[in-house]
Amino acid sequence: MTAIEQTEARPRGTRLPRRARRNQLLGAAQEVFVAQGYHAAAMDDIAERAGVSKPVLYQHFPGKLELYLALLDQHCEALLHAVRTALASTTDNKKRVEATMHAYFAYVEDEGGAFRLVFESDLTNETAVRERVDKVALDCAEAISEVIAEDTGLPREQSMLLAVGLGGVSQVVARYWLSSGGSIPREEAVQLLTSLAWRGIAGFPLHGGEGQQGQH
Secondary structure, eight states, rough: OOOHHHHHHTTOOOOOOOHHHHHHHHHHHHHHHHOOEEEEEOHHHHHHHTTSSSHHHHHOOSSHHHHHHHHHHHHHHHHEEEEEEHHTEEESSHHHHHHHHHHHHHHHOTTTTTTHHHHTTTTTTHHHHHHHHHHHHHHHHHHHHHHHHHHHOOOOHHHHHHHHHHHHHHHHHHHHHHHHOOOOOHHHHHHHHHHHHHHHHSSSSSSOOOOOTTOO
16 A cells, blocks of 8 residues: 555544554655655645644654654664565576665655655764664675675675675666656666676686576
């Protein structure tokens, strides 16, 4: 269910279990933060979008920053889960690269626009936000680097450098693709980026020199 569906599914004044109410408030907050940015967004706007009073909103989140951080945690976790799922989806390394690219493109294309909170936040000068954004980038890179190190035998430092590069390129290109209006079909864009990344990473031989489907 999208953020819009979450917030519009319940009429004003409907009593919800605490967890459901929290999710509803997060959905409303996401819409407001994505549309207005952190600094321009107001708790009044979020309460109105959710169809609740401000006291109800403050029962769940003591302030705007705490609400923003809760959203950021949620969507950083979603990105990391998507990357890990992509890497685990196959043992064919070329398909792993493709699946990972698909994960980033799907993440930025989600109609809720949550990627903007992670990759385009106007609050990166806030330590708690910067730490979360940096952490999810490193966590994704760690997941990618584990596969690279296992298959190539490269030391951790080298594997991490390659993984940071792959993750960084993926999210930057996916965001550019979205901002350009998706003039290239998504599947074609993913294939182009996969080809670029694969030509580079395939140059590192498998550890032990054994062949593998999709490796070269």
